Amino acid sequence: MDCPYEGDIIMITRFANPARFERLAKILTPVFAVLSVLLLAFGLCDALLLSPPDYQQSDAVRIMYVHVPSAWMAMMIYASCGVAALMFIVWKHTLAELFLRAALPVGAVACALCLATGMLWGKPMWGAWWVWDARLTSVLVMMFLYIAIIALADAFDRPEQGGLAAAWLTLIGLVNLPVIKYSVEWWNTLHQPGSLSSMKRMADPALAAEMLRPLLVMGLGLMCYLALVIIIRMRTQILARKIANASGVR
Amino acid sequence: MTDFHTFAAMSGYGMYVWPAYGLAVLAYGAVFIHALIKKDRLKKQQDEK
Numbered sequence: 017m018d019c020p021y022e023g024d025i026i027m028i029t030r031f032a033n034p035a036r037f038e039r040l041a042k043i044l045t046p047v048f049a050v051l052s053v054l055l056l057a058f059g060l061c062d063a064l065l066l067s068p069p070d071y072q073q074s075d076a077v078r079i080m081y082v083h084v085p086s087a088w089m090a091m092m093i094y095a096s097c098g099v100a101a102l103m104f105i106v107w108k109h110t111l112a113e114l115f116l117r118a119a120l121p122v123g124a125v126a127c128a129l130c131l132a133t134g135m136l137w138g139k140p141m142w143g144a145w146w147v148w149d150a151r152l153t154s155v156l157v158m159m160f161l162y163i164a165i166i167a168l169a170d171a172f173d174r175p176e177q178g179g180l181a182a183a184w185l186t187l188i189g190l191v192n193l194p195v196i197k198y199s200v201e202w203w204n205t206l207h208q209p210g211s212l213s214s215m216k217r218m219a220d221p222a223l224a225a226e227m228l229r230p231l232l233v234m235g236l237g238l239m240c241y242l243a244l245v246i247i248i249r250m251r252t253q254i255l256a257r258k259i260a261n262a263s264g265v266r
Numbered sequence: 267m268t269d270f271h272t273f274a275a276m277s278g279y280g281m282y283v284w285p286a287y288g289l290a291v292l293a294y295g296a297v298f299i300h301a302l303i304k305k306d307r308l309k310k311q312q313d314e315k
Contacts, residue, residue, distance in 0.1 A: 064287075065273075075276035078283050082290040125297050133286040140282050241294065248301040255308045262315065 034254050037111055041247050048244035055237030062230035070227075076140050077227070083133040085235040086126045087155070089242055091193060093123030094158060097165075098190040101183035111250075113179040114257075116186065117169055118249035122242055124162035131155060142206055150199035151207035154192060161189040 063081035070077035097119050103112035134152065135145045146152065169182035200209045209222075223231065276283045 069277060074279060076279040076282060078276065079286045082286055086290070122297055125293050129290055129293050132289055136282045136286045136289075140279055238294075241298075245298050245301050248298075248305055252301065252305040252308060255305065255312060259308060259312055259315070 034111055034114075038251065038254065041251055045244065045247055048240045048247065052237055052241035052244055055233055055240060059230055059234035059237045063234060067226050067230050068224070073141060076137065079133055079137040080227075081230050081234045083130060083137055084231060085238040086130040086133060088235055089238055090123055090127035090130050090155070090158065091196060092239070093119050093126060093242070093246075094162070094186075094189070095193060097123065097186050098193075101186040104179060104183045105187070110257075113176070113183070114250050114253045115246070116179065116182060118253055119246050120162060120166050120169070120182075120186075122245055122249070124159065124166060126238075126242065127155065127159045127162055131159060147206050149205045149207050150203040151196065151205050154196040154199050157192055158189070158196060161185070161192065165189070 059081070063078055067078070067081075069075045097116055100112040100115040100119070103109050104116065131152075134155075138147070139145050165182045165185050168185055169178045172178035172181065197210075199205060200207055274280055274284075
């Protein structure tokens with residue numbers, strides 16, 4: 017009997033080839049570089065100079081333009097690591113493992129920045145650097161997960177074993193993503209609800225257009241920038257494996 | 267007070283806003299530079315072999 021997902025599997029296998037990835041990466045690197053420079057330059061000008069201050073938070077609201085995109089990226093990178101982990105466990109695709117190893121530290125930096133900028137925003141608005149609120153605590157759990165997975169990936173002599181252990185822990189940690197997203201709805205929290213957390217809110221956002229524009233531009237710019245960093249890190253991983261294979265080191 | 271001072275003061279929230287942007291620039295910049303340095307080092311290593 018024919019497998020109903022045969023086409024999808026062939027497609028995944030096609031893109032999981034490191035040589036094909038190298039060719040694609042050579043095209044994508046300059047595209048993401050140009051896009052990130054343009055979007056981040058415009059986004060920063062818009063965030064700091066053009067967007068209006070908030071009627072309640074005044075200019076402190078400008079922290080949102082680095083805090084929220086960092087939170088989006090931390091979650092997006094973790095979710096894509098979850099997909100890569102599943103591909104590595106099921107199909108043993110080397111490229112999925114390389115993605116995992118390249119993306120996890122980048123996601124950890126985005127998560128750390130989300131927490132740090134959140135603290136800088138929380139102090140003047142809530143009067144405290146930190147509260148054990150459901151949203152903050154679940155993001156802190158994601159930070160610990162990132163650190164644990166990175167440590168686990170390098171804790172074995174054989175890289176494949178480390179990759180597999182890291183992939184399983186990444187999959188288990190995926191449970192935390194819906195907790196982060198819905199924490200502001202499930203529990204009474206000090207943290208405000210997401211401005212674009214659902215399709216309904218996207219159609220009628222809680223933010224004024226002048227604030228939504230820099231937020232989306234910064235989000236897109238950061239996404240292109242971090243995609244560029246992950247591609248460079250993946251190419252470095254491929255190069256490191258080539259050197260190790262050539263010198264007979266496992 | 268000049269326009270620049272008004273802008274830098276951020277309505278009294280400058281001590282929170284600027285460190286947030288500074289940290290972001292430093293951390294994201296460091297991630298990029300680290301990736302480039304590591305790649306260059308490995309390329310040199312490969313060329314030597």
